[in-house]
């Protein structure tokens with residue numbers, strides 16, 4: 001077991017290290033690279049070479065004139081200390097500060113959406129599996145698949161049009177109203193909730209179906225498995241059957257997927273946050289990409305990588321507790337196999353949604 | 354001398370001497386259908402048989418002929434979309450279809466237990482063997498005075514199936530070999546002291562040595578526990594060794610049933626399919642050239658040939674075989690055969 005953990009720790013650190021290195025080389029070595037672009041832009045503004053170097057160092061956390069290997073190690077050192085440089089567009093802001101301001105909104109909006117769509121999806125999926133041979137379940141399955149294949153921008157536009165434009169019940173964007181004072185007061189909290197309704201609704205509508213279909217798939221395959229029939233043949237109660245024999249095993253792949261989605265959650269949701277102008281990580285990332293703000297982009301990518309790697313690591317760590325096949329000497333199969341077995345374990349939501 | 358196929362439940366398995374006691378398990382004119390409409394198949398088609406207390410009863414047939422479905426029907430656990438469309442299964446004279454869910458759950462495992470064909474997959478992969486036993490004991494509190502008494506009995510059974518109890522209790526299925534799982538499955542099926550145990554292909558997935566062991570264990574259990582055994586197989590050697598009575602199925606229908614002697618005796622009245630089956634098994638002493646595989650293949654249940662289902666592959670087929678489904682006819686010893694030709698040769702009138 002400790003060897004298993006040690007292997008996972010080493011693998012996780014290696015991945016983080018590789019991504020940090022890649023982000024350095026991409027910015028530094030790309031043809032027409034971002035650093036020399038910034039240098040020429042600053043020299044046009046009439047700065048001296050020293051001023052330019054200092055500014056580039058502040059923004060990218062690299063010293064452009066040093067040999068490449070030294071630049072590389074200085075950069076790694078800076079990142080480890082948490083110095084991610086400054087925004088190119090708004091040079092008075094550090095990247096760390098931008099991320100720290102955006103992250104709570106992302107966690108609130110995407111986290112809430114994730115929990116709601118998970119709970120709704122699992123409930124609907126279990127019901128669909130339990131009633132799989134009925135007409136009603138087939139009809140609901142169809143509706144759910146249709147819903148989950150509607151492009152998300154369409155849902156966002158329809159919601160905005162109906163509930164913010166025609167019937168102005170909800171605001172069209174932002175995280176809270178400008179009229180309230182930020183702090184722990186009813187007005188502020190109420191405003192945050194009202195502003196959250198449409199983005200959360202859009203997210204849930206487009207993603208609960210993925211959970212529902214995933215849960216239905218794994219529950220149907222567990223229901224059809226020999227050991228459930230064997231348990232039935234031993235006269236176990238309905239409750240025991242559904243909880244211990246069907247429920248637990250069909251939840252396993254869903255919980256894994258949820259844990260991975262939590263990792264991706266830190267990347268925010270570009271779709272939700274840009275359509276509803278919601279100031280989270282996804283919104284910042286989208287802005288940074290549009291304005292070629294490489295330092296903010298790099299900061300966001302490093303955040304997403306670390307979050308995904310850490311959540312992956314936690315899943316690997318917790319999985320042996322729920323599935324003895326991983327930890328036992330007899331069960332040589334890895335977590336990855338288990339995941340593949342259930343349904344497709346694509347994280348739901350996150351910055352790709 | 355003859356009985357039509359309408360009411361074989363009273364006669365199918367009953368030898369005249371044992372006529373007093375009621376069969377413990379009766380299958381009466383049972384049809385199990387998968388799906389509905391034109392695509393539906395009848396995996397079990399008007400099958401009747403009767404298992405007497407103390408019998409070792411074999412159900413034989415090729416792959417896909419409905420053996421497992423029949424076994425599931427014995428515990429009323431046919432997987433959907435399958436369902437019983439006619440006939441019934443009776444345990445000690447009570448029809449399973451008339452039992453309440455609670456009553457049925459009491460019969461399952463405590464009276465009629467089952468060991469599944471894929472015993473390899475018969476255990477929940479993330480709970481221990483011990484937990485399976487505890488859940489079973491918990492569902493049937495009426496069998497033992499206390500939980501520990503039930504556990505003690507399971508340990509005794511593990512010894513009977515030649516496993517080490519202390520190694521087995523805390524193990525997960527992934528830690529056991531296929532042969533061990535099969536034996537644990539048998540012990541688990543017997544833990545509530547059922548009167549009948551149904552084994553679906555108990556030796557198919559095992560290597561030769563484990564098959565030998567399994568045969569010894571089953572004979573042993575039958576002797577020491579007095580449990581009636583119904584087993585499903587396509588292995589005639591196993592039948593010859595273990596069973597007292599045999600029912601042979603072909604494409605969902607019963608084609609012959611009787612004692613092992615009647616089925617294996619050469620020269621007796623036999624269904625040509627059974628004759629072909631016995632010729633198709635290699636014997637250790639016989640030359641390989643003596644093995645005669647049955648030409649053709651098992652018909653698709655959704656597109657059955659007219660008349661006798663075996664007629665396209667049958668060496669003795671006559672015009673009537675392609676027109677009329679043969680009736681299952683019984684002689685005075687209770688030996689049943691469904692074949693126009695065999696029944697006529699022996700002078701059994703076909704209705």
Ligand SMILES: Nc1ncnc2c1ncn2[C@@H]1O[C@H](COP(=O)(O)OP(=O)(O)OP(=O)(O)O)[C@@H](O)[C@H]1O
Nearest residue numbers: 387394396415416417418419420421422423433654
């Ligand atoms: N879930 C199902 N859905 C539809 N048809 C089924 C289902 N299960 C079984 N059948 C049909 O019932 C027939 C009999 O299946 P069954 O499993 O009883 O065969 P078997 O004799 O046990 O075969 P084997 O020796 O391969 O185990 C099959 O040919 C198939 O057509």
Ligand SMILES: [Mg+2]
Nearest residue numbers: 420421422470
């Ligand atoms: Mg079978």
